[in-house]
Amino acid sequence: MNKPTNQSEFETPKVTTGPLPSSRKVYTNPKADPTLRVPRREIDLHPSANEPPVPVYDTSGPYSDPSVEIDVEKGLARERTAWVLERGNVEEYEGRDIKIEDNGGATGKHLAREFPTKHKPLRGVGDGPITQLEFARAGIITKEMIYIAERENMGRQEAVENAAETVAQGESFGAEIPEFITPEFVRDEIAKGRAVIPSNINHPELEPQIIGRNFLVKINANIGNSAVASSVEEEVEKMVWATRWGADNVMDLSTGRNIHNTREWILRNSPVPIGTVPIYQALEKVNGIAEDLTWEVYRDTLIEQCEQGVDYFTIHAGVRLAYIHLTVNRTCGIVSRGGSIMAKWMLTHHKESFLYTHFEEICDIMRKYDVTFSLGDGLRPGAVADANDRAQFAELETLGELTKIAWTKGCQVMIEGPGHVPMHKIKVNMTKQLKECGEAPFYTLGPLTTDIAPGYDHITSGIGAAMIGWYGTAMLCYVTPKEHLGLPDRDDVKVGVITYRLAAHAADLAKGHPAAQIRDDALSRARFEFRWEDQFNLALDPETARDFHDQTLPKDAHKVAHFCSMCGPKFCSMKITQDVRDYADTLSDNEKKALQLEAEQGMAQKSQEFVEKGGEIYLSESGEKREPID
């Protein structure tokens, strides 16, 4: 049951604001359109580092900018509306009336307060380009594309110049990440369907973002009230909280009452794309009885959410009647909620899914608002035993079919993926997705690489996420420690987000993203030089890093100590390096050469000689013993 609220009891959501430690929000103006202000975070280092600030991709929106006044009652600035209007092919209109069932029948004190301002929705009209895909195909570079190119570069040019040898060392498995991202590159990737910019024309508050395997790997956090817990205020703060720690976008998976009003507060305050699973709300409108669902109820729900500004919809249109019996002998059957809702409907009516039969109509609706498809994997495996089975792959093939239809209709598409998959089956899954779905971006949950660690499924899945991110997944859907067991609280959301940020980053490194290693190197230098404050500040989670250090060495003096708790002050491995450097300085060129030769030849075949010659080393070139260099 949602918490009962009425207009007076409802409090303004308290959200977390302010910069992260030692961080500044920086805005840059792209050359291609200097009127745009593209945010990034810069982490200042201690003066002794004598290094420039470290640029970091920033998902936190205005909440981390102390110069912006946050007023959740007003929502964020609606900057992007002007961009949409300027492009044309849209009209403002009255929009659909809010119905009592939009909030699950909640009335009176049970109804969550409405967002104070009502904005009239926009929709596309005519055959001219409306979606980012249509603009891209028409050769038009939108402001969103310019913004994204600047954002993805993160000062990459300077960074790459400063760290040339770390560039492009990865194994990309066919991804083609350029050294610098240009607006034209963004346009081209969008036109090819290899990337998406989820950006409903009615969500002008968002900071545009791209999802595609030739860009930084993105992560998603799920929030949402459920039938057993949570309130509107909590959900808004969860969104702010998740993006503060690095969630690139957020899915609102609310069920129960007040879905409409909760979502409005989230959208009006969200700097990141918001996704939903519209069938969840549709189900509430028919009192949770799957067989009572109709295409009309679903269609109306789509329009409701399009007008509010939801940026992408999970639609389980690939769950077809013909595939359901393929799940009969599975260990875990159907575990997707959307998939099972549709299975239930199809079985009851003995009809093909209306999501499949009405797919083109769905495309027509979503195109008008530029809502991106996230084609759901309703038959994803819920156990490693079911991974990559015929049910899963049959659905994936259908998703490929539907992708092509959506593209024909001008819609942007990404594809959702598993689930539970042991490590050796992950690559197969990724490769098949790329093939079947024409390289449309893959958006995967985990995958979880084993079933035996409930309570630690952020880790079982973080392993799979890092790997599939490396292999080519464009966005990773986070998993919290509470997966399979309960609803995540604030701490769980943070742990889930940080885990997935590190997995995405590990993938960026392994793919050879030209700018990825900059932060690792800065942190490692800080570590090596005992700049503890810089280590904390460069960490994905500065608070936890500092707290852990405090637990062993709580004093402020230890934050400048040239030792740590592992070895203690007496002998420190890191301190040896100055000795090594001093030593290297004493070597003549000939000595260095001799050592180099020794090191390069390798010792693999020398065992025999060694044994024969009694363990003495440093033979002269003639094979005679000589003294070690000194």
Add this chain to the structure above:
Amino acid sequence: MNKPTNQSEFETPKVTTGPLPSSRKVYTNPKADPTLRVPRREIDLHPSANEPPVPVYDTSGPYSDPSVEIDVEKGLARERTAWVLERGNVEEYEGRDIKIEDNGGATGKHLAREFPTKHKPLRGVGDGPITQLEFARAGIITKEMIYIAERENMGRQEAVENAAETVAQGESFGAEIPEFITPEFVRDEIAKGRAVIPSNINHPELEPQIIGRNFLVKINANIGNSAVASSVEEEVEKMVWATRWGADNVMDLSTGRNIHNTREWILRNSPVPIGTVPIYQALEKVNGIAEDLTWEVYRDTLIEQCEQGVDYFTIHAGVRLAYIHLTVNRTCGIVSRGGSIMAKWMLTHHKESFLYTHFEEICDIMRKYDVTFSLGDGLRPGAVADANDRAQFAELETLGELTKIAWTKGCQVMIEGPGHVPMHKIKVNMTKQLKECGEAPFYTLGPLTTDIAPGYDHITSGIGAAMIGWYGTAMLCYVTPKEHLGLPDRDDVKVGVITYRLAAHAADLAKGHPAAQIRDDALSRARFEFRWEDQFNLALDPETARDFHDQTLPKDAHKVAHFCSMCGPKFCSMKITQDVRDYADTLSDNEKKALQLEAEQGMAQKSQEFVEKGGEIYLSESGEKREPID
């Protein structure tokens, strides 16, 4: 500073005992030697499951067996002494006198209490076989080998018969895990040097265990007092605690005072192999001044630890003078404590490392007690920037050379590995280790796949650990959340162990270990059937799983509820499956065939047809529309 203690203040270590939830300790008697009692854990399921208990590899020793009386003052039963004596080629002798410097000069109230019983040490004599490697080469199957074959099988025969289709689905990268482990297979792997049985003849308390890539992947936990924290009592309990959660063995990395006495308490109470880094204690004996180290001090320390019963030694003999300057331009220089101690010594004296020059003598000592080499990676990378560099690989090549010498001398060998390695460089590292070191078992720390997440390095490294375990690493050295920041406490040890257990298990699954998936499948069935108690009990960490469930649904009634907090009671995806099964029962064979055909053909190429035919589905074979099945 260690906590001051004197004989009267010193308390008997309190250790954690008792079975894990719903678990029983079971002993089986191998056919090849029915006098042996080989432990495993069996997890009983709810009667409604109608399933046999799930067998689990058990590292916890007698502590989890309520029928064994635990007395830390006496230590565990010394069962294996009889096996060693029966084989012969050993003698009991007086052993070395304990010196004041063995405990870092601690005296009076600063000296930790001695373990009450003093056992005379054994040592090998003559040229007959002493080590497991020598017995294996001589074609002799030891009791340890029989024990291990039974232990690794974990009731595999029945298990494999019950789940035939899950067998050997993995990608093994050249590992050759048989369906059933025989004593002869164990002998053969030992003889080839592809596996080790760390088992000092003076540590008869241990339950024999094998480390090799054709067996279950093992994990290691590090404990040890340090110069800034901890006491004897805590260290004994840490060992018990770590093995309770699944640590296959434990390294005692103590520094500071009381090293000797602390280790004695640990060894006499440890059912798992104990490893050390002898140079740490040697350094304490020369007051922490690396340049004051001598071969004599080191040699004496080796003998001291051999007599106590340490099962494997990390020896950084691959850090050669010629390689030190290769670390000069590294981002993180030398991060191994042992490596840097030796580097300091070599630079001061401008001499080759005494570990390298005296390597054969070290072999002769270790052979007499069957102490296994763990050839240390003193030049491992401490930053992703330094991964797989020339310094690291030069050392690895030398470790290959030393492996062959140790083998010639009859010693068992494993090889330590990195460190910090981004994902795309892990396979290269593993492949090179196998090649250079003649398939000697690899024992890796992590590797950490990114540097940017201090506080979460159990996860950055868990990713690398799962992958390298899959690729062929035989044992994974755990990393706790405190890595780089502080000393792990009890909770950190547990999180580290569970993380590495799940990583090792993910690797076993991916390698295609024939019995690995049994536990996953049992847990997934429990999940599917809402047997909450079984889910908790089958989890790697039942306590945390239950606690997380309680946080959302605290009532006892919810432990039998056929719903969870994610979807709530109204609609549950899992409940749909009974409908699916009912539906499948109604289908005629012809209908199933038609559906099957539909599903198998795949929809990938049908997009064109679909668009042309207006979105109608279920065409008859002649291409005409027909109604969906109903």
